[in-house]
Amino acid sequence: MHKNFKNIDKIVYGKGSFNQIDDILAPKRVENDKFMVFIVDKYFEGKDLADRIPAHDGDMVFFEDIDQYEPTTDQVDKLRDQILADKGLPAGIVGIGGGSIMDIAKALSLMVNNEGSSQLYQGLNLVKNPGIYHMGVPTVAGTGAECSMTAVLTGPVKKLGLKCDWTVFNQAVLDPELLATVDRNQWFYTGMDCYIHCIEAESGLYFNAYSKAYGDQALALCREIYLGDDAGQTLENDEKLMIASLFGGLSLTYSEVGACHAISYGLSKILGMRHGFANCIAFNHLKEFYGEAVDEFKTMIETHKVDLPQGLSKEWSEETIDAMVEVSYNLPHMWNHAIGLDWEEKWTREDIKKIFKRL
Ligand code: NAD
Ligand code: ZN
DSSP states (O other): OOOOOOOOEEEETTTGGGGGGHHHHGTTTTTTTSSSSEEEGGGTTTSSHHHHHHHOTTOOOEEEOOOSSBBBBHHHHHHHHHHHHTSSSSSSEEEEEHHHHHHHHHHHHHTSSSOOOOGGGGGSSSOSSSSOEEEEEEOOSSSSTOSSSEEEESSSSSSEEEEEESSSOSSEEEEGGGGSEEEHHHHHHHHHHHHHHHHHHHTTTTTTTHHHHHHHHHHHHHHHHHHSSSSOOOOHHHHHHHHHHHHHHHHHSSSSSOOOHHHHHHHHHHHHOOOHHHHHHHTTTTHHHHHHHHHHHHHHHHHOOOOOOOOGGGGGGGGHHHHHHHHHHHHHHHHHHHTTTTTHHHHOHHHHHHHHHHH
């Protein structure tokens, strides 16, 4: 069976496109109980961008803190319950932030129309009813969450996305100016999520010409941004990074992630390590899977003098490592791609444990 991929309905791209949000939302405001919900990264509270959010009377604006934990099922359930209880069914949800905030917005747009906890819907095509209109406005680029068909949430049992056609944004607003304030390390870690998506997509079973076309372009952009003559955090490079993130996401959507994300999910679920950072920690030690790309990655780390701690595993108990191994082992779709459909015959929990011990 081939994937029947649902793309974003509309995309606006370019410096200052944030200013078009009000016009884009205007025709949608008549729907349901006629108010908009803005889910905004808490970083922007009290900053200039907060004053530019086109909230009308009756709209709800939530500044969500995503620094303690990656988005959780509990966080989404609470927001959903509050919105429905206070004001009813919104006309639409707008997520302004990185992958974390965009995933909250995507999940909320589904959960306002679906009963019970979002935990019930972690997986593929488990959501029963279509969600409402939703818009994604990335403020840090690389995850591809702006175009993917999943809203990744951490629940009590698993870190897994709510994945279905209705998850995909109706509208993406890609304004590279919003990336200007991102801390240099974070700009690197999240950008590397894009680079790693492309490398993982091309290093496995599900790779194909669709994935390659987008992945090649995204990798070429990453190489200009992180290794080119004008490498660095500039507006010109952020214009490229916005598109690299989108194309990396599209490349991935038509292929699959592999070993790096499987290890990274273990680090995030058990230690609460942030996604882009966890990917970098893992990718640095996965030469048997990604070969020269790991050398290229190390050059990028050196070029940008990024903090990448080593020897972390010395501090981890056997119990902690085993818990991470378990999370990682239970991602069969990633190992299928990375190793092959017979991966269980070639790859054991012990092999995964050896990788964690290298970190
Ligand atoms: P993030 O959303 O977790 O944010 C990282 C940090 O950057 C936070 O401290 C945030 O406050 C800050 N930040 C964001 N924008 C800023 C700005 N303009 N200026 C200053 N600071 C800013 O980062 P991310 O790497 O984009 O997202 C990671 C999350 O995305 C994880 O939860 C991961 O699971 C998820 N993810 C989802 C998908 C998907 O397809 N849905 C894909 C990859 C990752
Ligand atoms: Zn990723």
